[in-house]
Amino acid sequence: MVKAFVFDAYGTLFDVHSVKEECNKWFPEKGDAISTTWREKQLNYFFLRQLMERYEPFDQITRESLRYACKANGAQLTEKSEQALMEAYLNLGLFEEVEEVLSQLNDKRLVVFSNGSPGMIDPLVGRSDISGHIDEVLSADGVKQYKPVPGAYYYAQQELGLEKEDILFMSSNPWDITGASSYGFHTAWINRKGLQREEFDIQPEVEYDNLKGLLEWK
Amino acid sequence: MVKAFVFDAYGTLFDVHSVKEECNKWFPEKGDAISTTWREKQLNYFFLRQLMERYEPFDQITRESLRYACKANGAQLTEKSEQALMEAYLNLGLFEEVEEVLSQLNDKRLVVFSNGSPGMIDPLVGRSDISGHIDEVLSADGVKQYKPVPGAYYYAQQELGLEKEDILFMSSNPWDITGASSYGFHTAWINRKGLQREEFDIQPEVEYDNLKGLLEWK
Incomplete structure (x- = not known):
């Protein structure tokens, strides 16, 4: 029992991919690609940090993987859009x-x-x-x-x-x-x-x- | 110094992708896809085993990820083709x-x-x-x-x-x-x-x- x-x-x-909409608002038509890379890198980064014994909290990892995902997809992240996208992660x-x-x-x-x-x-x-x-x-x-x-x-x-x-x-x-x-x-x-x-x-x-x-x- | x-x-x-040729011999036109998934899963599996504290040697991980990659790409692995592909990994x-x-x-x-x-x-x-x-x-x-x-x-x-x-x-x-x-x-x-x-x-x-x-x- x-x-x-x-x-x-x-x-x-x-659904982590519900951030797609917010991504699309800032970077039209790139929402899908950014959201996918964002999640992949997020997983990759906390696996890596755990293995390297360099723990950092998940919000930092989520921010770093967002930055990677935007660069990877030719999207220019600003302070404002970064804040909006991080905020979207609190409203999945x-x-x-x-x-x-x-x-x-x-x-x-x-x-x-x-x-x-x-x-x-x-x-x-x-x-x-x-x-x-x-x-x-x-x-x-x-x-x-x-x-x-x-x-x-x-x-x-x-x-x-x-x-x-x-x-x-x-x-x-x-x-x-x-x-x-x-x-x-x-x-x-x-x-x-x-x-x-x-x-x-x-x-x-x-x-x-x-x-x-x-x-x-x- | x-x-x-x-x-x-x-x-x-x-070059781990030099197994592509051997893959193509056994599974025509699937060499690229199998080789790519094989490597991705190989990485994923040893990361995971390390994190879970369930170490197994790399040859076992390479075999398990090959099996995954073949299933993922609709390729029917036999004892003979598995052996040939594992052998190809010794001749990259x-x-x-x-x-x-x-x-x-x-x-x-x-x-x-x-x-x-x-x-x-x-x-x-x-x-x-x-x-x-x-x-x-x-x-x-x-x-x-x-x-x-x-x-x-x-x-x-x-x-x-x-x-x-x-x-x-x-x-x-x-x-x-x-x-x-x-x-x-x-x-x-x-x-x-x-x-x-x-x-x-x-x-x-x-x-x-x-x-x-x-x-x-x-």
């Missing part, structure tokens, strides 16, 4: 089924656990339509380590005061769901993009197209 | 200027330091035209950690018995040259693809289009 449902934020509950849209599914899991302990620094993840969740359903928001910044290192999942577990097997963790990100499975949580891969399974000896327990699959666990 | 010239192997001395081509440049650095201590496991990197260097120029081949497998973690560069330094500042490290891979710079080696980024600089507070010391730039250090 699972005691807490723990959700990754970026790409799982919130929810995937369409999220609010409804979470409202049906009212009797569960619902937690967001993200690599996002508190200054990013707290306003994002707080301003969103699921704010009332979420019991706790945890940031890996609390331990200055990024998922998928074991220390990050350990931190979340300690904060929740639960055993590994009491926790069901959900993520759309292959590296995150693999990391959480490797650590020992129950895991459900929310495979929104219909990605191919990784060729690993570590696999998520179940796989769903979107969060609706979770209603089976009720 | 630098005492050792230390070269990354894959992408720096050897050198970039065109490599042999000539290394022959002009005869008075230097020349070292290869790679993430490749000894079973991959030793035959690769040993069968190549630069075999006679290379004084030592080091594998990060010796410490069961992958570049760009500091422990991997530290291992190489210890094996060489030198101070950090005695070592000039060369790599084409942004994550590798950033990691080595962060660790404290002298670094020359061999930016073969003309990539954009990373948005980091850590940067390589110099940047060259190919190895010819090194002749300045003579």
